Amino acid sequence: MCGIAGIFSWRRPASLEVAEDMIARLAHRGPDGCGIWHDRNVCLAHARLAIIDPEHGAQPLTDEETGNVLVANGEIYNHRQLRKVLQDKGYHFQTGSDCETILFAWREWGMRMFEHLHGMFAFALYDRHADRLLLARDRIGIKPLFVHLSGDAVYFASETKALLRVLPGAPEVDPQSVGMFLQCNFSSGRASAIHGIESVLPGEVLVVDGTGSSRRARYWSPAPVPLDFRSLDEAVEHFDHLMSEVVDEHLESDVPVALFLSGGLDSSSILAFATRSDSRPDLAMTTAFCDRSVHDESQSARLVAEWLNVRHQVYRIDGTHLSARLPFCIWATDSLMGDYAMLPVSYMAEQVSGSHKVVLSGEGGDEVFAGYGRYRMLVFKRLLRALRTPGTGGFRTRPIFPDRVLRTLLVPPLYEASRNWNLPFRQAWKSGRIFSSTSARMQFVDLVTWLPDDLLVKLDRQLMAWGVEGRVPYLDHRVVEFGLSLPEHFRQRGRKGKVIVREWARKHLPEAVVQAHKKGFTVPLRSILHEPSLDRLGELLPATQAVKTWMRPGAVRDLVYKSRGDAKYRQYLWMILVFVLWHAIMIERSGARPDPEQEIYDFLS
Incomplete structure (x- = not known):
């Protein structure tokens, strides 16, 4: 790397x-x-x-x-x-x-x-x-x-x-x-x-x-390949051989390898495969927030690490302290992307950089093996959304901002540009017609949009900002082709996805991990944009070049005020804050690197 x-x-x-x-x-x-x-x-x-x-x-x-x-x-x-x-x-x-x-x-x-x-x-x-x-x-x-x-x-x-x-x-x-x-x-x-x-x-x-x-x-794009399994057991056996080979290849290194262990099925299964290799990781790392308003899977991660006999380190983060890392994270991200999880990923990258140059991670498991609940959307709901937004198949149709808020917030040129926001999703949905099942077509859309332009941006940039290489075994192209080509009932059953991964995991991981519902990696936004910070942001944001050029300062000021008691407006505020910081770094300061601990308010002052 x-x-x-x-x-x-x-x-x-x-x-x-x-x-x-x-x-x-x-x-x-x-x-x-x-x-x-x-x-x-x-x-x-x-x-x-x-x-x-x-x-x-x-x-x-x-x-x-x-x-x-x-x-x-x-x-x-x-x-x-x-x-x-x-x-x-x-x-x-x-x-x-x-x-x-x-x-x-x-x-x-x-x-x-x-x-x-x-x-x-x-x-x-x-x-x-x-x-x-x-x-x-x-x-x-x-x-x-x-x-x-x-x-x-x-x-x-x-x-x-x-x-x-x-x-x-x-x-x-x-x-x-x-x-x-x-x-x-x-x-x-x-x-x-x-x-x-x-x-x-x-x-x-x-x-x-x-x-x-x-x-x-x-030279390549995700596409189905011929598979002919007579039973789920036969498909699981193939999955075992394929992932064993892929994880072995991903462990190839002349320096020590660690693993980010969330406690969920994806990273836990990667660790289980890796411990069967001669080049097994020597450290599993987990992050958890002190804030109890978000999911904490550190106990599950500890259970997996003990089960597989891997040295384990848990890092607990106070969400209120993460805001000091935001300007640096925006600089590291480079592309305009606002995934909250960039903050803890940056923190973990800094911690691991002192001892390791290579980290395995579980990105891709949900996209490849239908882990997200959105792939099991009720048919009636999907068809209704498809009628409202033609060309989308009813998938990826919900914007962050309602039109009434965006129309008030943005200057006309940017507002008009924003109205075509779902074009890449419509194009991907059209290209995905090569898949026979609706869920596989949804997976395809995510694999060519959300995955490379959000999740992988976060992983690559936040790790590389600290000189660490992230490796993602689930995104080996052979695994992607295998996952997308599985019959529907090998990918999802009822309200649960990743059927084949769960079936394999029954023999290799604790049952509590196998049966757990997907929780996702959540970040306490309320702790980051806490009440004392809002007064400062209400003063600083309307005066920035980004807001004065592309938004209406008065509307931004009103939005900051409304975010005090409304979680939706807090998310809107996050989007504005990320854009303002990115604009300041990349447009106004030619990509100059902020200090990793520089507070938002000092940076914008």
């Missing part, structure tokens, strides 16, 4: 000084070293977090025979098998780096190389002979990759903050992305919240040649 950045120019030499500035802005992603390759019109830069072959695996990596050069972020989990296949074909490796397999896979298979790569990755590969640059992202979008295409060059980076300097003018907000964020807590699709910066999509490769011509191609 690392940070990458670079320049490919077709009209003038690539600036080494600019590339150095870009990678310096990503130093948090790679605290173990920095490397830059520069040759006329190309600069490839890499900030390294050393996990595989720490001594010899520095990047950029070069294919000595062809002159091709690579910088990569992530892990190729099947690199040992690939290395053997490529060595048998006559390739000679210079390092033990997992990423070196990408260089030779390109020479051997060209664009078909993606069929052979198991892992999470974002990489830039310069093909010297063809004078072209490949920018590619893993199938699910676990690793980020952003680009700015100008008239004479393409600039790329792991985070948007590294691209701010190369924009033609001061950073500007993209209203469509901000409008979507306000209505669903994240923005999805190709455009970022900064005008002129785009994302390479999950499962996509962008190819730019030396004339400036570019093309994008999708």
